[in-house]
Amino acid sequence: MDIGIGLFGLGTVGSGVVKILQDNADQIAKRTGTHLLVKHAVVNNLEKKRTGFINNFPITNDAKDILNNPEIQIVVEVMGTLDQAYKIIKDSLTAKKHVVTANKDLIASRGQELVAIAEANGVDLFFEAAVAGGIPILRTLANSFTADEISRVAGIINGTSNFILTQMTTNKLSYANALQLAQKKGFAEADPTNDVAGFDAAYKLIILSNFAFGVQPALDDLTINGITHLTDADIEDANAFGYAVKLLGVAQRVGQDANAISIDVSPYLVPFTHPLATVHNENNAVLVNGESVGEIMLYGPGAGELPTANSVLSDLTNIATDIALNTPGRPFNSFNQNLDIAKPSQRLSRRFIVIEVDDTPGAMYSVTGMFAAAKISFSDLKQTPAANGTARLVALTHPASDAQLNVIQTTIRNADGINLAAEYKIFS
Amino acid sequence: MDIGIGLFGLGTVGSGVVKILQDNADQIAKRTGTHLLVKHAVVNNLEKKRTGFINNFPITNDAKDILNNPEIQIVVEVMGTLDQAYKIIKDSLTAKKHVVTANKDLIASRGQELVAIAEANGVDLFFEAAVAGGIPILRTLANSFTADEISRVAGIINGTSNFILTQMTTNKLSYANALQLAQKKGFAEADPTNDVAGFDAAYKLIILSNFAFGVQPALDDLTINGITHLTDADIEDANAFGYAVKLLGVAQRVGQDANAISIDVSPYLVPFTHPLATVHNENNAVLVNGESVGEIMLYGPGAGELPTANSVLSDLTNIATDIALNTPGRPFNSFNQNLDIAKPSQRLSRRFIVIEVDDTPGAMYSVTGMFAAAKISFSDLKQTPAANGTARLVALTHPASDAQLNVIQTTIRNADGINLAAEYKIFS
Incomplete structure (x- = not known):
């Protein structure tokens, strides 16, 4: 079975996709039972020189050349900007073409809407390449x-x-x-x-x-x-x-x-x-x-021409299987539930805190008092002399919430001779 | 849709499977659109106490209780020994039941045969848990x-x-x-x-x-x-x-x-x-x-009750999807090709070699001569005194083949006052 592919974009990832499709055509055919063939590419800049693959398909700058091509069943969108990609994907899905995209900004911000359009049109919308380049994390999840x-x-x-x-x-x-x-x-x-x-x-x-x-x-x-x-x-x-x-x-x-x-x-x-x-x-x-x-x-x-292209290819071969089995239109992610967004008091973590304090008698007493008042306790402490008569205090704390940290930040901001130089969470 | 499961074996992995199916029933139903229900378990030892899950299904020691149960569509084989497992799986597949197993010895030695039986009967045979416990490596490949x-x-x-x-x-x-x-x-x-x-x-x-x-x-x-x-x-x-x-x-x-x-x-x-x-x-x-x-x-x-059980669960949910879509019977692995088994001369690797040699004048000269004759060159060398007047020579080599190593082994075996104490490959 021949499956036609239309590419929007022939930049780094797009060229990689064409290259892998051409180089590994036999293996893909053997393993999926389908022939994935690039039928057309639409690009922004027709003047740009394209290398690294066999140029055996037309390249134009008119989206309709793909959208209206009945030989094209799958659209690969690797063209870029948010609004342009949104329109391409929406138009492709509406034209009942399956879509593969690597556009993380778009999927993160308007993914739900596009997933619904795909489902309504009975086609696939996959985007493995949008997260962590070559790592197949979405399909694994x-x-x-x-x-x-x-x-x-x-x-x-x-x-x-x-x-x-x-x-x-x-x-x-x-x-x-x-x-x-x-x-x-x-x-x-x-x-x-x-x-x-x-x-x-x-x-x-x-x-x-x-x-x-x-x-x-x-x-x-x-x-x-x-x-x-x-x-x-x-x-x-x-x-x-x-x-x-x-x-x-x-x-x-x-x-x-x-x-x-x-x-x-x-x-x-x-x-x-x-x-x-x-x-x-x-x-x-x-x-x-x-x-x-x-x-x-x-x-x-996490990036790179061929690793990212390989993630696009895994989407393509999964769509090919869906087409062959006549089972497309199921969402990439079937998981839906409601969880509240955590409050600052629920966000607990050990902390790494750096404080610069005037090196005067009682300074450290005053600092430790602030943390005691916020009920934050230390597990490790290190004090070293810093520039201009100040001391650099590095502290690792036991678990403390963002709410407690907010208290400390406000207290320090309102105090003289003390500065919260850095504050990071500790992963465990 | 209800999907009935029959378990052969209620040991570590089997109990884990039942526990996850019971604890996460709602989530599995929401995500797969099916209810996975344990209908029966067959075990070797009926006397053993079973804990950690709700015992709401019959447990017997007669395979026919599962094989002849029309409510059971999927068999989970986590019972163990090679011959017993082979018979259980073959009988289950022949009875047109899908099979999940964790039995690596069996799949490695007779997998091809069982895969063919599954295909002939239009059912799935999955075994993600057979390799690397909780790591979903087979499905990813x-x-x-x-x-x-x-x-x-x-x-x-x-x-x-x-x-x-x-x-x-x-x-x-x-x-x-x-x-x-x-x-x-x-x-x-x-x-x-x-x-x-x-x-x-x-x-x-x-x-x-x-x-x-x-x-x-x-x-x-x-x-x-x-x-x-x-x-x-x-x-x-x-x-x-x-x-x-x-x-x-x-x-x-x-x-x-x-x-x-x-x-x-x-x-x-x-x-x-x-x-x-x-x-x-x-x-x-x-x-x-x-x-x-x-x-x-x-x-x-790589092991453990719940990680391994989770791999069985991933097989079960994938079979559930196949049942729901009416697409079972495709092999877990669709890749087939012929490659020769490498000859010793094709197996190249850097080596870590330890030689014990009598600490006499000319000993090291003789050793290095043997390696020179085998055309193996060193990248790093370290000599230290060992027990009883011998020297311990540790060498890292440039890439050398198994064939070259065989030459060295034979030469050393036939020489006096020198012993090849260890020889390992270096991964790169």
């Missing part, structure tokens, strides 16, 4: 943990920031120099905000939360902190206490009966002995904790 | 890497031996003491041969090779070395050179055009910086290298 109750999903899901943090840790680079190196290597864009401020990870974490918990959080439901304020000293202190610093997306059930969900993207201290601490440079990993399965981790490349 | 060309699968797939090696490394236990601790903790059986001699890992590696390469190797096609000969000194030396020692199952394409496959279970030196080196104690991990996807690793519990 959908197919292998259906019967388990997942308590937490935690991931290193932004390669750019993980590369920067790895370089700061292992090669003692400053944040600025590590960012520069990431840009030089093509791991960071000229404007790196989306990656280093945590937004890219936040979109991916929303999609992971859809699959792991059946919830549909909005971006506003998340706490998002990036890595831009991290200093070399913070990382050195964390390392000295036995922790790596990682930007994690963490979604977990909290509160009584675990009926609430806490979703945040933040730098976390991860014990060196934990598998997440061993994920270096541009790699990604997603940790899943389930009542039955315990702790599982999937590790791999 | 089947569903997410269909379009990729896999070059290597390497795994820590025996929890017992990994526990022993971890204890030898981190707590400096001797092999005997580490084994004793594993037995005390329930990670090793009274007769540990199956685990420590590599057979358990070999069965799992055969199944991984079915899925990753589409080949059907026999046990004879594998090279199998266990961990029983490993000494504390070998591990210390490996550590000093920057390597952990792990029992790995490695299946990889080798030779010209990668048309051969090398499949072996052996202790390997794994660089401390490699993700496989961070897999400790009873945990498992499977590393997959694909042309497109690059390097992916799945990590998690």
